[in-house]
Amino acid sequence: MKQVPDTATLIRLQPGAKQIETQGIKWVINPYDEFALEEGLRLKERWGGEVVLVALGPARVEEAIRQGLAMGADRAVHVLTNDAVELDVWLVAQALARVCREEGYDLILTGKQAVDDDQAQVGPLVAVALGLPQVTVVVQLAIDAESRRLRAERELEGAIEVVEAPLPAVVTAQRGLNEPRYPTLPNIMKAKRKEVRTVAWESLGLEAAPLVRIESLSLPPARPAAKILTGDPEEAARELARLLREEAHVI
Amino acid sequence: MIAITQFIDIDPRCIVGEKDGDMMDFTLSPEILQMKEAVRDFIAREVEPYAQQIEEEDQVPASILDASKALGLFGLSIPEAYGGLGLSMVDKCAIFEELGKTINGYTTILGAHNGIGSVGIVAFGTDAQKAYYLPKMATGEWIGAFALTEPEAGSNAAAIRTTAVRRGRRYILNGQKIYITNAPEAHVFTVMAVTDPSRGAKGITSFIVERDFPGFRVGKVEKKMGLHGSHSAQIFFENLEVPEENVLGKEGEGYVNALKILANGRAGLAARSLGSCEYLLDRSLQYARERHQFGKPIFEQQIIQHYLAEMATDIETLRWMMYRVAWLVDQGANVVKEAAMLKLYGSEVYQRVADKAVQIHGGLGYISDYPIERFYRDARITRIYEGTSEIQKNIIAAALNKTKN
Ligand SMILES: Cc1cc2nc3c(=O)[nH]c(=O)nc-3n(C[C@H](O)[C@H](O)[C@H](O)COP(=O)(O)OP(=O)(O)OC[C@H]3O[C@@H](n4cnc5c(N)ncnc54)[C@H](O)[C@@H]3O)c2cc1C
Numbered sequence: 001m002k003q004v005p006d007t008a009t010l011i012r013l014q015p016g017a018k019q020i021e022t023q024g025i026k027w028v029i030n031p032y033d034e035f036a037l038e039e040g041l042r043l044k045e046r047w048g049g050e051v052v053l054v055a056l057g058p059a060r061v062e063e064a065i066r067q068g069l070a071m072g073a074d075r076a077v078h079v080l081t082n083d084a085v086e087l088d089v090w091l092v093a094q095a096l097a098r099v100c101r102e103e104g105y106d107l108i109l110t111g112k113q114a115v116d117d118d119q120a121q122v123g124p125l126v127a128v129a130l131g132l133p134q135v136t137v138v139v140q141l142a143i144d145a146e147s148r149r150l151r152a153e154r155e156l157e158g159a160i161e162v163v164e165a166p167l168p169a170v171v172t173a174q175r176g177l178n179e180p181r182y183p184t185l186p187n188i189m190k191a192k193r194k195e196v197r198t199v200a201w202e203s204l205g206l207e208a209a210p211l212v213r214i215e216s217l218s219l220p221p222a223r224p225a226a227k228i229l230t231g232d233p234e235e236a237a238r239e240l241a242r243l244l245r246e247e248a249h250v251i
Numbered sequence: 252m253i254a255i256t257q258f259i260d261i262d263p264r265c266i267v268g269e270k271d272g273d274m275m276d277f278t279l280s281p282e283i284l285q286m287k288e289a290v291r292d293f294i295a296r297e298v299e300p301y302a303q304q305i306e307e308e309d310q311v312p313a314s315i316l317d318a319s320k321a322l323g324l325f326g327l328s329i330p331e332a333y334g335g336l337g338l339s340m341v342d343k344c345a346i347f348e349e350l351g352k353t354i355n356g357y358t359t360i361l362g363a364h365n366g367i368g369s370v371g372i373v374a375f376g377t378d379a380q381k382a383y384y385l386p387k388m389a390t391g392e393w394i395g396a397f398a399l400t401e402p403e404a405g406s407n408a409a410a411i412r413t414t415a416v417r418r419g420r421r422y423i424l425n426g427q428k429i430y431i432t433n434a435p436e437a438h439v440f441t442v443m444a445v446t447d448p449s450r451g452a453k454g455i456t457s458f459i460v461e462r463d464f465p466g467f468r469v470g471k472v473e474k475k476m477g478l479h480g481s482h483s484a485q486i487f488f489e490n491l492e493v494p495e496e497n498v499l500g501k502e503g504e505g506y507v508n509a510l511k512i513l514a515n516g517r518a519g520l521a522a523r524s525l526g527s528c529e530y531l532l533d534r535s536l537q538y539a540r541e542r543h544q545f546g547k548p549i550f551e552q553q554i555i556q557h558y559l560a561e562m563a564t565d566i567e568t569l570r571w572m573m574y575r576v577a578w579l580v581d582q583g584a585n586v587v588k589e590a591a592m593l594k595l596y597g598s599e600v601y602q603r604v605a606d607k608a609v610q611i612h613g614g615l616g617y618i619s620d621y622p623i624e625r626f627y628r629d630a631r632i633t634r635i636y637e638g639t640s641e642i643q644k645n646i647i648a649a650a651l652n653k654t655k656n
Binding site for chain 1: 281282285286289290292293321322323324326327331334336346
C-alpha cells in the first residue's frame with residue numbers, strides 16, 4: 001500500500017525540480033491500493049486467514065497504515081525510509097518482496113498503479129522478484145482454496161479476458177474490482193491496538209543504486225484562460241458552435 | 252481528585268492548564284482526528300444530500316439511521332466493554348462538534364441517544380442493567396430517550412406528578428410526559444417518577460422503561476419550529492409495570508440523577524452548537540466574499556467584517572469553554588456551575604451567530620431552499636430545552652451564593 005497526495009492537491013515543485021513540494025499536502029491511500037486491500041478483506045471474510053498490510057515510505061505513511069488497519073487489516077509492516085535514500089520502482093519492489101518473503105503469503109494484492117507517479121510497475125516487479133505468476137488490472141477475482149487456484153477477469157480495451165493461475169500469485173487491482181468499505185468508528189478505535197512492525201530501510205541491506213533516476217520535473221504549461229461568451233443567447237450559441245468547430249476542432 | 256475539585260473553583264492556573272500531572276491538554280489523538288474525518292466524509296456522502304428532504308418531510312430516512320448505526324455513531328458514550336467507543340468527554344465533544352455542522356434535527360437524534368438517553372444507565376446502572384441494555388444501545392438497535400418533563404413540570408422538574416407505586420416485585424407507573432425527544436423511535440427510556448410524594452424532590456426515583464412494557468403508549472408527535480427529523484412526543488403510562496430490577500440508581504435519588512445526567516449532557520449539547528456556529532461562520536465568510544453589491548464584495552464593508560469578527564470571537568470563546576468543561580468532566584470534577592455557564596453561553600452564542608449569518612446572507616438568509624434559515628430556527632431551541640437560559644442563570648447564581656463572603 002502506498003500513500004499518495006490526494007488527487008485534488010495542487011502540485012508544486014521543490015527548488016531543483018526533482019521532487020514535488022510535500023509541505024501542506026493532504027495524503028491519502030492510493031485508491032487502487034484500497035481496491036486491493038478491500039479484496040484482501042473480502043477473501044479473509046470468505047476463507048479466513050490474515051491480511052497483512054505492507055507499506056513503504058517516510059514516517060507520515062503511518063497515517064495511511066492506520067487507515068488501512070481501521071478498514072480491517074490485521075496488522076502491518078512499515079518499511080521506513082528517509083529522504084536520503086534514493087528510490088525507484090525496482091528498489092521498492094525488492095524491499096516489498098523481502099518483507100513478503102519474511103511474512104509468508106498465499107496471495108499478494110497491490111493496486112494496478114499509484115496515482116502519483118503512474119508507473120504501474122511495483123506489483124509486477126514484486127512478482128518477478130518472488131518468481132510468482134502475476135495477473136494485472138483485475139476487475140474480478142475468484143479464489144478456489146481447494147485447488148489453490150485463482151480465476152480473474154482483466155479489463156482490456158473493448159474486451160474482458162479471463163485467466164487462471166496457481167497460488168501464490170500477485171494480483172493488481174483495477175477500479176471496479178469492488179467498492180472499498182469506509183472505516184467505522186469502533187474499527188478506528190481497534191486499529192490503535194493493532195501491531196505495526198517498523199522495518200528500517202537500512203536494515204534490509206539493499207545497497208544497490210536505483211536503475212532509474214529522475215532527471216528533472218516540470219509542471220505542464222498553464223491552461224489558457226477560459227473564453228466567456230456573453231450577449232444575445234442566439235448569437236452566443238452561434239459563436240460557440242463556430243469556436244468549437246474552428247478553434248477547438250471538436251465538432 | 253481532591254486537588255482537582257479545589258482547582259476548578261478558584262485556581263486561575265486552570266486557565267493555562269498547569270497542574271501537576273493533570274495538564275489541561277486538548278490535543279486530539281490521531282484516532283479522534285481520524286474519527287472526525289470519517290464523520291465528516293460520512294455527513295457529506297450520506298446525510299447532507301438529504302437535507303431538504305429531511306426538512307420538508309420531518310423525517311430522517313431509515314437508510315441514514317442504519318448507516319449511522321453501522322458507522323458507530325450510537326455508541327459514543329457507551330464503554331468499550333459493552334460494545335461502544337467509550338470516548339472521554341473531550342473526545343465525544345470533538346465528534347459532536349463535527350456532527351453539529353450538519354442537520355440539527357438529525358444530530359439531535361444522536362445527541363439525545365448518546366447524551367441524556369444513555370448516560371444515566373452508564374453512570375448509575377447496575378452491572379446487570381448495563382450488560383442487558385448497553386450492547387444493544389451501542390449498536391443503535393435500541394435507541395435511548397430521557398423522560399422528565401410533564402405538562403405541569405418543566406423548569407420546575409421536581410414538581411413531576413407521574414407516580415410509581417411498589418406492588419410486590421414491581422412498580423406501577425401512572426402519568427404523562429411531554430416533549431420527549433426520540434420517543435417515537437426509542438426503545439429504552441430513563442423515566443423519572445414519584446415514589447414518595449411526602450418527600451418532594453427526594454421522593455423521585457429513576458426507572459429504566461422499555462417501550463414494550465405493558466401500559467406504555469406514545470402519544471402525539473409535536474410539530475416544531477425546527478429540529479425537523481427529530482421527534483418529540485407525549486408518552487403515557489397507564490398502570491405501566493416496571494420490574495424492580497429496573498430501578499436506576501437508588502430509590503429517592505431520581506431527581507439528583509436527572510440533574511447529573513442533564514449536567515453531563517451539557518458539554519455535548521454545546522459541542523453541537525459550536526459545530527453549527529463554525530458551519531455558519533464558514534458559509535457567511537464565503538458568501539461575504541462572493542456577493543457583490545455597489546461594485547465590490549460585501550466583505551469590504553466594515554460592518555460585515557465586524558459581524559464576522561464578532562462571530563469568530565464568540566466561537567473561539569465557546570470552543571475553549573466547551574473543551575474545558577468537557578475536560579473537567581473527564582477529571583471527575585463537579586461541574587454543575589461550569590456546565591450551566593456553558594449551556595447558557597453556548598445557546599446564546601449559537602443564537603447570535605445564526606442571527607448574524609442570516610443578516611450577512613440578506614434575503615437569501617430567509618429563503619428555505621438555503622440552509623441558513625434552517626440553522627436560525629434550529630438555534631432557537633438551545634435556549635429552551637435541557638434547562639432554559641433563565642434556569643441556567645439560577646443555577647449559576649445559586650452556586651455563587653454558596654461561596655463564603
Ligand atoms: C424540542 C424539545 C425537546 C425536548 N426534549 C425533552 C426530552 O427529551 N426530555 C425531557 O424531559 N424534556 C424535554 N423537553 C422539555 C424541555 O426541557 C422543557 O420545555 C424546558 O425545560 C422548559 O420547560 P417548560 O416548557 O415547561 O417551560 P416553563 O418551565 O413553563 O418556562 C416558561 C418560561 O418561564 C421561565 N421560568 C420558569 N421558571 C423560572 C424561574 N424559576 N426563574 C426564571 N425564569 C423561569 C422559563 O425560563 C421560560 O422562559 C423538550 C422540549 C422541546 C421543546
